Amino acid sequence: MEQANKDRSLVSKVMDGLVTGIVEEKYGAILPPQDVLSKEFDVSRTVMREALSMLLARDMLDVRPKIGTRIRPMSDWRMIDEDVVNWRFRAKPDPVFLRDVIEFRILIEPRASAQAASRGSAADIAGVRDAFEAFKVIRPGEPGYQEADELFHTRIVVASGNQFFKQMAAIIRGALSTGNPIVTAREGAWETAVNSHRRVVEAIERRDPKEAELAAMAMIDHTTEEIAGTFAGAPPVPPSRG
Template identity: 85%
Template sequence: MDQANKDRSLVSKVMDGLVTGIVEEKYGAILPPQDVLSKEFDVSRTVMREALSMLLARDMLDVRPKIGTRIRPMSDWRMIDEDVVSWRFRAKPDPLFVRDVIEFRSLIEPRASAQAAARGSAADIAALREAFEAFRAIRPNEPGYQEADELFHTRIVIASGNQFFKQMAAIIRGALSTVNPIVNQKEGAWEGAVSARQRVVEAIERRDPKAAEAASLAMIDHTAEEMGSTLSEPPPVRG
């Protein structure tokens, strides 16, 4: 590995470490000075400066004179960035965030399902059926369940043929990683999940956009209902 690649790898490692510290609230509201962080991560100031600049570009940090590097609220982070999506979903979900990701899914997935029914290729729809069968074969407490569900939803947006929807797949996968562990604790959740996804697949296979959109929306609405106790929690008091 040449030096340039080593530096990029080191910057990525430092970024990941910084984000872990941020979501775990290790640093509070203000990051320590660069010198302190460089010693903590055992890297040069150049590497630390590059890592911080990458987080600044993603609207995660804010540099202010005489204050330092402030950690911005997670709601300000640039979510249309796969790294940011992954990092944001590491944090413990709060009720407002859960609400927002469900609302996001309601905007994107039903329309993607309709478009998949209208213009998905035969290969795309076959791949979706394959993903559904793999999902149906796994129980929530078995290895590979989450990955199978993520693949199913990803293949819907791929079948839609919309390049912007495809870019949103990372957010959908992150949303599933947040809601599935909560929903799957409820009795009958797996049977309901299989049935809801089957209706989406069958509508897409019938090339029925309206039915596919309705089935997808019903699937997400069911998740929202199952998450009701979480969503009904009062928002945090802000000072």
């Protein structure tokens, strides 16, 4: 049992190292042969083979005869897998990726906020309020800011009661980790963020689904405008509904 746990830990470590190399474009389009990778990571071919198979199962790699192990485009990666989500968000963001992330948030978060208002339990809503109270006293760049923001958004998704929305929480957290450095760099961004978050939580507490949905949309609108300004001339980020 101890050896099995050690092997699993080693496979996970190799996977993490491979992904780091991939997102940093260390390997190009084709991975080196298994024996070369095994020597690079100082592991057995069995461990390397298992690590590669895990990435294959997540649609990150493609094995082709006479070609080798090809790295698939990030857009093909299985984003429903939380590990893949975290790995994908390690890569430097590009305009198309940020556009897609915002489109995802527009689809999920406003509806989740409305459902949190209409059917969230008292404990769920209290959790949203507690997360907001923690968030509003931390400024961007201070320890805990990112974690507090992610907790606020995650608790709204949980309060929605939708099991599929809950599965998407990792993508929302990744979106925040990517977008926040862009948004919070602007003057007055923190005050705007606090006010927009407050509007959402107050609407949820009043059990007002329509206002909660509109407030969440306005919160995303702010992010959209800031990112659009950063990537002027790039593929446009989508306008929100409303």
